[in-house]
Amino acid sequence: MSLHGKRVGFALTGSHCTLERVFPHLERLVVEGADVLPIVSESVASVESRFGTPENWLTRLHEITGKRALRRVSEVEPIGPERLLDVMVVAPCTGNTLAKLANAITDGPVLMACKAHLRNQRPVVLSIATNDGLGMNAKNLGQLLNTRHVYFVPFGQDNPDTKPNSLDSDLSLLVPTVEAALSGRQLQPVLVSRVQV
Numbered sequence: 001m002s003l004h005g006k007r008v009g010f011a012l013t014g015s016h017c018t019l020e021r022v023f024p025h026l027e028r029l030v031v032e033g034a035d036v037l038p039i040v041s042e043s044v045a046s047v048e049s050r051f052g053t054p055e056n057w058l059t060r061l062h063e064i065t066g067k068r069a070l071r072r073v074s075e076v077e078p079i080g081p082e083r084l085l086d087v088m089v090v091a092p093c094t095g096n097t098l099a100k101l102a103n104a105i106t107d108g109p110v111l112m113a114c115k116a117h118l119r120n121q122r123p124v125v126l127s128i129a130t131n132d133g134l135g136m137n138a139k140n141l142g143q144l145l146n147t148r149h150v151y152f153v154p155f156g157q158d159n160p161d162t163k164p165n166s167l168d169s170d171l172s173l174l175v176p177t178v179e180a181a182l183s184g185r186q187l188q189p190v191l192v193s194r195v196q197v
Helices: 016-031 042-046 054-065 073-079 095-102 109-118 138-145 171-182
Strands: 007-012 035-040 087-093 124-130 150-152 155-157 167-169
Touching (some): 035 042, 035 109, 073 109, 087 095, 124 171, 150 171, 167 171
Parallel strands (some): 087 124, 124 150
């Protein structure tokens, strides 16, 4: 499937250690012709960490997409009524975001963008990066795996020896997952080997 002209919402949440790995896949969406609308969580927009500054992330998003990242609930709310997107991607999707989405909590721009988009029965793609995917968040993961119009970038345990509950998506499968979701199907297999050597 061609992504040329597809309107893709691309939201980043606060798995700061994963952000750097996400950018090449965002660039690939743009190269493949997608019209990408960047969205960031409050954490990405305001927290400076050892992995980077908010200014760095926001500047890079603008350079890649040609658009200013949306940072407020009021900015993303029109996604629903105006049908602004064909697909919504959350990469990385933290455990916090996963839990709130599973429980219909809409307290930030990324969650509002997902809710607004889902009201149109259009696909949301989640690329999880969470230390508790097989812990307290397992029930939320299970609920979303079983939710219509929600698709997952295939994921697995990234460090079962020292972080047995941690799950991480295989980002090399992000674009194929988006393509599959636009056709109404989940890319398979969903569970893949992610052990980092």
